[in-house]
Amino acid sequence: MSRGLSRRTALRGAAGAAVALPMLDVMRPARAAFTYPKRLVIVFSSCGTIAPSWNPTGGTTDFKLSPILAPLEPHRGEVVILRGIDNVTGKNQNLDNQHDAGMSHLLTCTPLRSRDGRNGITGAASVDQFVGQKLGTDTKFRTLELGVLANGIEYIGLAARMCYTASGHSIPPENNPGAAYDRLFHDLGAPASASANKLRKRRQRVLDLILDDYRRLIPQLGKEDRERVDAHLSALAQTERQLLESQPMGNLSLGCVKPTRQTPENHNVPQQTPDIGRIQMDLLVSALTCDLTRVATLQWSRAESDLKLPWIGVTRDTHHGLSHLGDSDGPGQSDLVTINNWYAQQFASLLARMKAVKEGDGTLLDNSVVVWANEMGKGNSHSLEDVPFVLAGKAGGSLKTGRYLQYSAMPHNNLWVSVLNALGIPTTVYGDATVCTGPLPDL
Amino acid sequence: MVALLSACTGAVSGGDGGGGTSSACTKPQSGDAPLRRLTTQEYQNTVGDLLLDPTPLTIDFPAEGSVHGFLNQAAAVSSSPLLAERYIAAAEELSERAVASPARLLPCDPVEVGAQACSRQWIAQFGRRVFRRPLADDEATKFVALFDDISEAFGFNDGMRAVIEAMLLAPAFLYRIERAAGSGVSPVDPWATASRLSYLLWGSMPDDALLDAAAGNKLVRPQDIEVQAKRMLQDARAKRNITSFHAQWLGLSRVDVMQKDPKTFTTFSESLRPSLRKSLEMFIDDVFWSATPSFEHLLTSTVVFTDGALAKFLGVGSATTTSFIRTNWNDDRHFGVLTHPALLAAYSKQDQTSPVARGQFIREQLFCTPAPPPPANLQVQAPELDSRLTTRQRFAEHATNPTCANCHRLMDPLGLGLESFDAVGLWRDDEAGLEIDDTGEIVATDVDGVFRGPRELAERLARSETVSSCVVTQWFRFAFGRSPQDDDICTLAFLNKRFHEANQELPALLLAITQSDAFLYRRNHE
Numbered sequence: 001m002s003r004g005l006s007r008r009t010a011l012r013g014a015a016g017a018a019v020a021l022p023m024l025d026v027m028r029p030a031r032a033a034f035t036y037p038k039r040l041v042i043v044f045s046s047c048g049t050i051a052p053s054w055n056p057t058g059g060t061t062d063f064k065l066s067p068i069l070a071p072l073e074p075h076r077g078e079v080v081i082l083r084g085i086d087n088v089t090g091k092n093q094n095l096d097n098q099h100d101a102g103m104s105h106l107l108t109c110t111p112l113r114s115r116d117g118r119n120g121i122t123g124a125a126s127v128d129q130f131v132g133q134k135l136g137t138d139t140k141f142r143t144l145e146l147g148v149l150a151n152g153i154e155y156i157g158l159a160a161r162m163c164y165t166a167s168g169h170s171i172p173p174e175n176n177p178g179a180a181y182d183r184l185f186h187d188l189g190a191p192a193s194a195s196a197n198k199l200r201k202r203r204q205r206v207l208d209l210i211l212d213d214y215r216r217l218i219p220q221l222g223k224e225d226r227e228r229v230d231a232h233l234s235a236l237a238q239t240e241r242q243l244l245e246s247q248p249m250g251n252l253s254l255g256c257v258k259p260t261r262q263t264p265e266n267h268n269v270p271q272q273t274p275d276i277g278r279i280q281m282d283l284l285v286s287a288l289t290c291d292l293t294r295v296a297t298l299q300w301s302r303a304e305s306d307l308k309l310p311w312i313g314v315t316r317d318t319h320h321g322l323s324h325l326g327d328s329d330g331p332g333q334s335d336l337v338t339i340n341n342w343y344a345q346q347f348a349s350l351l352a353r354m355k356a357v358k359e360g361d362g363t364l365l366d367n368s369v370v371v372w373a374n375e376m377g378k379g380n381s382h383s384l385e386d387v388p389f390v391l392a393g394k395a396g397g398s399l400k401t402g403r404y405l406q407y408s409a410m411p412h413n414n415l416w417v418s419v420l421n422a423l424g425i426p427t428t429v430y431g432d433a434t435v436c437t438g439p440l441p442d443l
Numbered sequence: 444m445v446a447l448l449s450a451c452t453g454a455v456s457g458g459d460g461g462g463g464t465s466s467a468c469t470k471p472q473s474g475d476a477p478l479r480r481l482t483t484q485e486y487q488n489t490v491g492d493l494l495l496d497p498t499p500l501t502i503d504f505p506a507e508g509s510v511h512g513f514l515n516q517a518a519a520v521s522s523s524p525l526l527a528e529r530y531i532a533a534a535e536e537l538s539e540r541a542v543a544s545p546a547r548l549l550p551c552d553p554v555e556v557g558a559q560a561c562s563r564q565w566i567a568q569f570g571r572r573v574f575r576r577p578l579a580d581d582e583a584t585k586f587v588a589l590f591d592d593i594s595e596a597f598g599f600n601d602g603m604r605a606v607i608e609a610m611l612l613a614p615a616f617l618y619r620i621e622r623a624a625g626s627g628v629s630p631v632d633p634w635a636t637a638s639r640l641s642y643l644l645w646g647s648m649p650d651d652a653l654l655d656a657a658a659g660n661k662l663v664r665p666q667d668i669e670v671q672a673k674r675m676l677q678d679a680r681a682k683r684n685i686t687s688f689h690a691q692w693l694g695l696s697r698v699d700v701m702q703k704d705p706k707t708f709t710t711f712s713e714s715l716r717p718s719l720r721k722s723l724e725m726f727i728d729d730v731f732w733s734a735t736p737s738f739e740h741l742l743t744s745t746v747v748f749t750d751g752a753l754a755k756f757l758g759v760g761s762a763t764t765t766s767f768i769r770t771n772w773n774d775d776r777h778f779g780v781l782t783h784p785a786l787l788a789a790y791s792k793q794d795q796t797s798p799v800a801r802g803q804f805i806r807e808q809l810f811c812t813p814a815p816p817p818p819a820n821l822q823v824q825a826p827e828l829d830s831r832l833t834t835r836q837r838f839a840e841h842a843t844n845p846t847c848a849n850c851h852r853l854m855d856p857l858g859l860g861l862e863s864f865d866a867v868g869l870w871r872d873d874e875a876g877l878e879i880d881d882t883g884e885i886v887a888t889d890v891d892g893v894f895r896g897p898r899e900l901a902e903r904l905a906r907s908e909t910v911s912s913c914v915v916t917q918w919f920r921f922a923f924g925r926s927p928q929d930d931d932i933c934t935l936a937f938l939n940k941r942f943h944e945a946n947q948e949l950p951a952l953l954l955a956i957t958q959s960d961a962f963l964y965r966r967n968h969e
Contacts, residue, residue, distance in 0.1 A: 096816040116518040119508040145525070153700050155506040157519065169521035172505035179503065183528070198597050203531075206609045209589055213613050217620070222968040225478035229614060232522040236612075239527045 036359045038396045038423045039288050039368040040131050042107070042297045043350065044162055045343040046099075046305040047323035048376035049388040053337045056081055056404045063404035068340045071348040072390070077402040078351065078365060080391040080443065084407035085415055086377070087384040089432045098382035099320075100158035102375030103303035109413040109431025113168050119157035121168035124431065127416045128163055129171070132295040134425050140245050141293040142238065146180055146280045147173030148273055150299040153306045160302040162375070167231035173299045177279040178263040183242075184287050188258050203243050211236060256290035259283070270307055273300075277346055285353045288364060298350070300343065303375040312342050323379025336379070347372050351392050368393040369422050389415060391443075395422035405442055411435045418443045468936065468960075471628055474928035476965040477517035479619045483507060484514070484687065486533075488647035488680070490611070493572060494541050494548070502533045510926075511917070512808065513691050517924040534611040538604040545603060558599050562590050566606060574615040575641075575649055576634035576657075586610070623967035631965050633657035639962060640672060643922050644953070645680035646687060665958045672957045676950060682728065685953075688921050689727045692808060693780065695720055697789035703867050704794035710756055711867045719785035719868075722748045725767060726783060731949055738914055738947040739905040742779035745772045757784060757869070776863070776870050778901045781805075784868025790858075791866035796834050798858030799841075805857045809904060810888055811913035814853040833874045835859055856884035860900050911947060915939055922956050934961040 049068060056063040063081070065073055072079055090098070090105035093112060100118055107126035114121045125133075128143055136142035145163050150173045152160060161170035174180040190196065214233040218226050259282065264275045277300065284296045301307045305319040314335045316322065322339070325332030350370070357364035370392040377386040389412070394401055399422050413429070413436035420427050421439055429436045481489060483504045491497040505526055508519030541548060550568050553561040566586050570578040578586070586606050594602025610616055619642065621635035631639065637649040637657040649657070653671055661667045675681060690696070698720040703711045725748040730741050749760030750767045760770045780786060790800040807813040829837060838859075841851035860883020865871045873879055881896045890907040894900050904910050915938045919927050927935055937959050938952065945951030956962055 116516075117510050119510060119519045121521075151506045154697070155508075157508040160506070165523060167522075169523060171523040172525050174525065176503065198601065201596065202593055202601060202605050202608070205589055205592060206605055206612065209585060209609045210612045210614075213615070217614050221478065222623075228478055228480075228520060228522075229618070232527070232614070232617075235522040235524045235527040238524040239531065242524075242528070243531060 036362075036367045036396065037135065037291070037294050038398075039294045039296070039364070040128060040135070040419070040423055041284070041288070041295075041350075041354075041368055041370040041393075042128055042162075043347055043370065043372045044106075044297070044299045044374070045340070045372070046103075046301060046303045046375055047319050047336075048374060048379040048383070049340050050333055050336050051378065051386060053333075054340065054388055055083060058404070060403050060405065067337055069344055069390070071341065071345040072351075075348060075351045075355075075392065078355075078392050078394070080399065080401055081404045082389040082391065082407065082415065082440070082443075083386065083405070085387050085389050085410050085412050087375075087387050088409075088411040088435050089413065090375075091384045092432075092435070097159070097304075098384060099304035099375060100156075102384050102387075103160075103162055104158045104164070106162050106373055106375050106412075107416075108164055109411070109416060109436070111432065115158075117157075118159065122164040122170075123168060124164075125166040125168075126162060126164045126171075127419070127430065128295050128297050129165060131420065131423060131425065132293075135294045135423065139291055139293050140242055141184070141287075142295065143171075144184070144284065144287050144293040144296040145171055145173040145299070146284055146296065147175040147299045148277045148280055149268070149270055149301055149307065150175050152302045152304070153270065156302070156304070159304045159375075162299060162303075162373075163297055165231065165234060167227065167234060169231045169235075173297065175276075176267045177276060177283060178261065178267075180280070180283050181259075181261045181263075184283065184292055185258055185261070185290075188256075188290065188292075200244055207236070207240055207243070211240075257286075258290075259286045271310065273307065273309070274311055278349075281346070281350050281353060285350070285357065285364070288354075288368070289357050300346070309339055309342065312338055314338055320379070326380060343372075347390065347392075354393070362394075365392065366394045367396045369395045369399065369419055371419065385409070387412065391419075396424075398422040398424070399443070405440070407440065410440065411437065414438060414440050468933035471630075471960045471964045472930045472933050473628055473961045473964045473966045474923075474925065474930040475968065476621065476923070476961075477925060478520075479515070479517050479924045480520045480617055481619070482515045485642060485646050486617075488645070488683075490533075490537055492647050492650070492680075494537060496540060498540070500533055500536060502529055502536060504529050504533075509691070511920055512694050513921055515921065515924050530612055530617070531608075534608040535604075537611060538607040541607055542600040542603050545600060548603075553599060558594065559591075562594070562599075562602065563587060565603075566590065569606075570610060571654065572648065572651075573610040574613070575619075575638045575654070576615075621965060623965070626967050628964050628966050630663075631963060633660065633662040635965075636662045636668065636963075640668065640675065640957060643956065644672065644675045644684060645678065646684035647680055665963060668957050668963075669954060672954055676953070682732070685731055686724050686728060688918075690720075690724065691921070692917050693723075693786060694789065694804070694808070695723065695785065698723075698785050701789055701791075702793055703788070707794050708865075708867045715752060715756055718750050718753045719788065721767065722750075722753055723780065723783045723785040725769075727780065729769065736948050736950055738911070738949060740779075741949070742781060742901040742905045744779055745777055746770075747772050747777065747783075774870075776897070778898050781861070781901055781904075782864065782897045784864070787861060787864040787868040788866060791868075794866065795828060796858075796862060796864070796866050798834060798838060798855045798862070799851070800858065801861050802854030802856065802858030805904075806853060808917070809913060810907075810909050811916050812853075812887065812909070814850045817850070830875055833877050833879070834862060835880060852884075852886055856886070857900075859883050860894055861897060863896065911942065912939055914947075914949075915942055915952065918952055918956060919961070923961055930966065931961055934959040 054066050054068045056066055056069065058064045087102050087105055089109045090101040093101045093105060095101040097118065104112060104120060104122055107128060108122045108124050110123035112120045113123045132143035150160060163171040165171060214229060218229050221229060262279045264272045264279060266272055267276050280298060284298055287293050288296060307319050308315060316335060319339055322332055322335050351365060354365035354368060355363045359367055372390040374388050377383045413431040416430040417427055417436065418439040420430060428438050487500060507514045510516040510519050548569060549561060549565050551561040551564050567578060567583060570586065589609060590602040590606050593605040619638050622632050634657050637653045641647060641649040641653060656662050656671055698716055726746060729746055730736055730744055746769060747759060748767045748769055749757060751762050751764050754760035754762040759772055760768055790804050791797050803814060838855060841847045841855050860881055863870055863879050863881045871879060882893060883900060884893045885891050885903060888907060888909045890903045894903055915935060916927060938955050941955035942952045
């Protein structure tokens, strides 16, 4: 928990208003000892990429950005572009549908525990959940999952979810920015009141009672049913802290300003994607700044994306439909480059927001690892090789950025090992140990 | 183009046979009965009945996984912290609403008999309804202690709120827990039977009459169960739930989100979608609750329901009414669900029909023999829209290329038989200036052969044993939250037999389910 006067004390002011107080000496931790926490952010877009228009040219530091990655130019000093990373465990899964395999393995790198049609239970938690357990002990939310029409137009189990609990159950992203705002900020800075106190006390008692109920039920069930109910119990246990804390925890300096509540016209309408995404990115950065969480994921649509993108002139077919056109279909390839370039623009704009948050002598981006990921390498062959990954942020000094690194058939387990190490979680293996060969060399 | 032929040998996954000899079926049998949880829809229905308030929740639950199109399958149940939060938010919203008028729920007046005494009465009575069985003594004690603690600190209403919230979050409410007696096959206890009946027929909790029947041991003999089932089918909740079954079976959620190219289809608009869906649901309703509620009728009835907007769009019914009226197509083109514009439009693309989607739908949902999935690394180049060619011509490679044909012969020829209906479900006589050829072919079923147009297709499907068994299988899935296993062969044989004896009347099938082994018994495992 926090040392010295907590932020809880500091933020009590007029109801709901952000309070900017001068930093009292008694509140400021000893300057020399203070380090900003490291954060992990993962952004998802789907259906692979067009390698000839994605691959940078040039060498490790003097690289030239490609047509797709061109929007990253203002941030070239902060990124690491990774070529030659394969979703090996996804390939090994041998599913009928490679979108399902790629997506469910993207952050888990582990064989599925079970599968039924296009639903399934993963063999391990996703890396964001794992990191949340380690870095999120002091924050109100261990992790934050946001989405932009992340169910797609049609919801399909494994293809729609990249985040999974330790029991292998999918974690749905919040697609509704209004609901996300309420979850994150509604109570922030609210003064202690009789009704808030009453609610908290009642919640505590109720949760105690039902957690006990679930615990007592589990041994009475058969094996499969036991696992299901256990997953429910874990989910409940995790929400306890969020519900019983109304103030942010942690000890960042007072950079947190409660944002205004923004909502798009309709978060279920595909054409609203740019606006929904903009609001979700604002929320994500605010949540990190206010230390409400240190792990956040943003999912654009889903694997096998059935999104059309008329706002950039792509109307011929859905993203997925286009991704299945042959290499020789010029206009189709061009549309796909346009789509991926647009997602690069969104990624760049997220990095810009994170750069704008000062943290000591650096920025929020400097203290983070941001990963842009995809469930697939090449859409029309359904290849899980050469999956496009871009890292950004210096992880508080652990990552050397401004580079283009080329690998060959490198399992993506290794990428996550490197990310974990950069976040201060020492490990030599992540996911399937028969596939993982340690961290990415040179990263 | 590399294709994996092994994925598509033409051998289709078999439908569930009606086998199971009578000698092997003397002892009750049942497949594994997995623990089931209330779906979002069931949750909403249940709390509406429980709190005597049908107002929808303002809380959104996360999307649910479906298996075979059904949202209530045990295999797709998953839990996440977000879901847990939503359950809590829902419980708090509902408890707040409930205590706005507590007299509605209280069986006594706290002022008259005293707060303590009244709370005990209420907890026992309310608890029985929430948990769908009487509270055990230690449960009652726990809730009473909770009530006392909270009401002492914050008042009677808050005490009620705490109890309501704790009950709505408890596993005994959210999950349909069935007490197991040892291992192997055992009868389902009466309280669990009550829930099985109410969730199958109503998608909601048992009413007091049903709970009383369980209490009075009137839910043990199959004939007593049937009495209750028949009573429950008369209730409006049955209508709602049966519509929900059909919507899931036929994939009607696609209608809600389908988009069509405005340049090609100038008369279609997104505002038609709810009317289209409602029209199809009313049609199914009309058949199911009629004097001839047979599956054949579902495929051949020429009744149609239209409101003003639909009438204008479809050219049938009255364009001047706003509400729905029942009328008849009175043409030689429309027969049953298969030719309803909502269905045909849902299984089409934005600017063209999709023989593959329509064919796969018929194979999967009506024959229960889906074609295998495409090879993992298939590079598809979908045929360009060509105004000089018909859809049939553009998809010719599916038939002529042996790599494609192995699987596509199972789907395309079925869908091509519906080519007279365009991508928004309207009849057309020609495409690209060429006359429509709606010849189709059924393969790898018990009613194989060429057919011409939707009428012949409907008649063939109505005759098919495979389709008939598939209807039984789909209801089985919906009823039991799982697909049939080997230990369900006797149940399937029983259901198929009853279905046939009743001339394939759908309500009879539903009742037969409540009389089957899989319903009356459960397999317990250690």
